[in-house]
Structures are given as C-alpha cells and as structure tokens.
Amino acid sequence: MPNPPRPAAFLRPAALLLAAALALTGCGAEVTPEPDRRAAGQDRDAHYPVTVENCGEKKTYDRAPQRVVTNDIGITEIMFALGLTDHMAGYVMPDDKGDTDSVPWKDGYRKTKWLSKERINKELVLDARADLVFAGWNYGFNEGEGFTPAELKRVGVDSYLLSESCRNGQGKARGVMPPLEALYTDLRNLGKIFDVEDRAATLIASFEKEVADARAKAPKGSDRPRVFLYDDGKDKPLTSGAYAGPHDIITKAGGDHIMKDLKDSWTTVGWETVVDRDPEVIVINNYGGTSAEQKRTFLKTYQPLAGVSAVRNDRIVVLDYVDLVESPRNPAAITSLARELSEAAS
The missing domain is CATH 3.40.50.1980 (Nitrogenase molybdenum iron protein domain)
Known part of the structure; x- marks a missing residue:
C-alpha cells in the first residue's frame, strides 16, 4: 500500500x-x-x-x-x-x-x-x-x-x-x-x-x-449507496479510512463510505466488518501485482461475501491507483464514480 x-x-x-x-x-x-x-x-x-x-x-x-x-x-x-x-x-x-x-x-x-x-x-x-x-x-x-x-x-x-x-x-x-x-x-x-x-x-x-458539478448530480440522502473500497488482501482486506483519497471520492460522488469511522488513511479491517456493513457498491483499486479482474473474481467467489449486496448484484467498480491516492486526478475520479453511483441508486 x-x-x-x-x-x-x-x-x-x-x-x-x-x-x-x-x-x-x-x-x-x-x-x-x-x-x-x-x-x-x-x-x-x-x-x-x-x-x-x-x-x-x-x-x-x-x-x-x-x-x-x-x-x-x-x-x-x-x-x-x-x-x-x-x-x-x-x-x-x-x-x-x-x-x-x-x-x-x-x-x-x-x-x-x-x-x-x-x-x-x-x-x-x-x-x-x-x-x-x-x-x-x-x-x-x-x-x-x-x-x-x-x-x-x-x-x-x-x-x-x-x-x-x-x-x-x-x-x-x-x-x-x-x-x-x-x-x-x-x-x-x-x-x-x-x-x-x-x-x-x-x-x-x-x-x-x-x-461541485459532480456533487450536484450525485445521489443524496437515503439514496446514497453504501460503498466499500477494496485494495487487496484475502485474509484481511486493505482499505481506506477517513483520511485517504477514497473517502472524499466516495462521499462526494454520492456514496456512504462504510469505513468512514476509521481514523487513518490506508489500513486493514476484518471481513466480518465488511459483511456486517453490507456495501451496495465495491470500488476496486487497480493496483499492484494482482489485476483488477483477479480482485473481482476473488470478491465474487469468496464465500463469506456471497450475501453482500454489491456481490449479489454485481455492483463492482474499478478505479486506478492514481485516482484514489492524493493526486490531481481526484476530482475527475469523483465525477466518474458519481455516474456509477447514480446508476446504482436508480
């Protein structure tokens, strides 16, 4: 990470x-x-x-x-x-x-x-x-x-x-x-x-x-889908807390970031926490030696996640690493994700 x-x-x-x-x-x-x-x-x-x-x-x-x-x-x-x-x-x-x-x-x-x-x-x-x-x-x-x-x-x-x-x-x-x-x-x-x-x-x-333009078109209120950021990891997922790029990208795009209570940037959590919070959309960080498609396959075949809404409904979105860490590409990532979350909320 x-x-x-x-x-x-x-x-x-x-x-x-x-x-x-x-x-x-x-x-x-x-x-x-x-x-x-x-x-x-x-x-x-x-x-x-x-x-x-x-x-x-x-x-x-x-x-x-x-x-x-x-x-x-x-x-x-x-x-x-x-x-x-x-x-x-x-x-x-x-x-x-x-x-x-x-x-x-x-x-x-x-x-x-x-x-x-x-x-x-x-x-x-x-x-x-x-x-x-x-x-x-x-x-x-x-x-x-x-x-x-x-x-x-x-x-x-x-x-x-x-x-x-x-x-x-x-x-x-x-x-x-x-x-x-x-x-x-x-x-x-x-x-x-x-x-x-x-x-x-x-x-x-x-x-x-x-x-501001992206937020104006993004889901609001009770329409905001619950979103989990998945970076990598099988035993424990590596994800984003409140202080890494994905938090603002998810929330400003109209999502409810399910790990917003973690007062850290990039950190690990337990799969049981992910299951309990039941994300409706999962955002994959396209990064590292494991491809985004391999990560998608893992998420869809990992038995503990079978009942999670995002997996059941195949609501899995991919963004690149540079979109999700602090960079000049963050605003565009918000625009892109807002379109995806609007579809998920409709």
Whole structure:
C-alpha cells in the first residue's frame, strides 16, 4: 500500500481565475507557464523567504528548490499540474504507472527524467543532486529502510511530505485532514514555495468546480449507496479510512463510505466488518501485482461475501491507483464514480 497502493478530469472554467492559466482538455487542466518576473521588471527574490506548514512543521525556504525528486505517480503529477517541470531533477515510480499519454500534463513525463522503477533511496537522491524530495510516509519515506526526512536533512537535502501521509500522533497512523483538503493544502504550499501561487489558486478553483458539478448530480440522502473500497488482501482486506483519497471520492460522488469511522488513511479491517456493513457498491483499486479482474473474481467467489449486496448484484467498480491516492486526478475520479453511483441508486 502507498508504498500503500500505487494506484480524469474534464475541468470546466471556474469564473475569472481560469481565464489566464488553464488549457482545458478531456481529462484535466494544463497550467500554462507564468511570465518570468524579471522579464516583467519584478524582483523574484522579493518573494522569499517564505514559510509553510507541512505535517505540523513550519518550514522556511529562502529560494525555490531547483532539483526536486518526486516519488510515486500522484506526487509527480502534482508538480506537473503546477507547471513545475523545470524545477525537477526526476521522478521515481514503477513501470505499471498506467496511462500517462492522455493526461493534460503528459509533456511533464516527456521532459522529466524517469530516475528509477524501483524504490526511492538516499543514493538515488544524492546521485540526482536533489535539493528537495517530495514524497510521503509509506509513499517512499520509511524508517525500516532508513529513508526518512531526518536522514535526508543530515546529508543536506530538504523534504516535503505529502499531506495525505502525515502521521496523526497515534503511532504510525496517517491522516490529519480530509483528503481533498490535503490535496489543496499541498497545492497552496507548493504554490508559495515555488512562487506560483496564482497557478495553484487557479488549479484549486477548477478542481472545486469539478467536484461541485459532480456533487450536484450525485445521489443524496437515503439514496446514497453504501460503498466499500477494496485494495487487496484475502485474509484481511486493505482499505481506506477517513483520511485517504477514497473517502472524499466516495462521499462526494454520492456514496456512504462504510469505513468512514476509521481514523487513518490506508489500513486493514476484518471481513466480518465488511459483511456486517453490507456495501451496495465495491470500488476496486487497480493496483499492484494482482489485476483488477483477479480482485473481482476473488470478491465474487469468496464465500463469506456471497450475501453482500454489491456481490449479489454485481455492483463492482474499478478505479486506478492514481485516482484514489492524493493526486490531481481526484476530482475527475469523483465525477466518474458519481455516474456509477447514480446508476446504482436508480
């Protein structure tokens, strides 16, 4: 799972903010570069230093990082969506990252070096001469492998933590804010760090309108179907609590997320809990070595689930990993799932 799981947006104009910066495409918004401040007779250095709060820690930047290494697809696409390709030294992600040719920031993939298909590590970061690593707990950072923000700081490399992965003070449990708020927080913070706050505001406005449009058409009240997110696992299912992307994707798409009481991001539960809560729709996370079709077959043939409404009525939906972890694809995933849940509710 991030190194949880490793899992499209038609963005409409959002009033005045979108006029200058978005080129709308079939699955998202591509940010056009802002004019250089120096060319406009402005002093870029006047923006700095800036301070942001990241996972409860205040961090100050005297200049924009110039050689950022990102880990995982959602994190990488946050940088691309903000038009920050020129600030990247490269990205790390597996070769099952899915379709990157139809996303609006496909040029980011073309222009940025794919550093590795394996796990990110300190040696790779140093070889890339990185000045900042954008990753998260279990999205690259892991004490067990000795790859942590503290270890990077020791060798002179800064870190920015994905807000979905922030630890909440209960051991290693993750999640400190609602999922979409985490995405918007990171966009705002990075906008400030890289002096592209207008781009960030424009992107957030477009996402907010995408979500609002989807919610207006989504099931409401007693019509909301009960939904379970299935990532993987046979003895115990890996699923999403209240602080991972699927919670907002399910609830804002008009579903009743049956694991909304879990105060964590990605975690395991018992099958008996799933059976007791009787989901009417199951969303499969298309991720990892087990295919979505193999997961579907397991769910439909696992005897304890035979009486569950979603299995009996074959209401099983597939979304990709990058749709379900914090990423610029979250709003489009809400739009897509809202259509599925509307059919289930009718």
